[in-house]
Amino acid sequence: MIAPSILSADFNCLGSEIAEVEKAGAKILHIDVMDGHFVPNLTIGPLIVESIRPKTKMILDCHLMVNEPEKMVPWFVAAGADWITFHDESAAHAENLVNLIHSHGKKAGISIKPNTPVETLEPLLSKIDLVLVMSVEPGFGGQKFMPSSLQKIRWLSKQKKEKGYTFLISIDGGINLSTIGDARLAGGDVFVAGSAVFGATDRAVALQQLEQVKK
Secondary structure, three states, X not given: OEEEEHHHOOHHHHHHHHHHHHHOOOOEEEEEEEEOOOOOOEOOOHHHHHHHHHHOOOEEEEEEEOOOHHHHHHHHHHHOOOEEEEEHHXXXXXXXXXXXXXXXXXXXXXXXXXXXXXXXXXXXXXXXXXXXXXXXXXXXXXXXXXXXXXXXXXXHHHHHHHHOOOOEEEEEOOOOOOOHHHHHHHOOOEEEEOHHHHOOOOHHHHHHHHHHHHO
């Protein structure tokens, strides 16, 4: 599944941007939430998510790149998020946070930065719904894909096969026509694409091309 990231959308016409990718077949909308502390950028809050929710049937995956994500989970639940993904590096008690998200009837995801060993997530793999591997340093769109992330994806894919885990493997950062094929071959399930989709003149064609390369 390809998840367009609205970080690269034109916020002057966000509603039509979202409608365009949904009409083109996208099933997941990736929403980058940055607090200016955990990462050096400030982006979207729950009010934006609340305004998006009635306009689309797509899954809203809110990626919390924030300090103290425990405080923000209820806000994004109330705003209409379907999936809530937090960073292992910023969670005081990751398992408790997963349980909190599940208690609200939402899917729980956990993300790691490029320098965080993927093996640190092993105790949580039976409990989570999604692992988001950052293939760039979080904070800004348009960065170059880090090939080192492929090893993490392979490791996660191996854990799924050997132990019967059901979590999705998502990749975020530098996903485009040149990188999505390798990410898929490594075992990826969800591919977050920002500028590769919203930076294209025709978003439907961009999504179609990514789908074709991914296969």
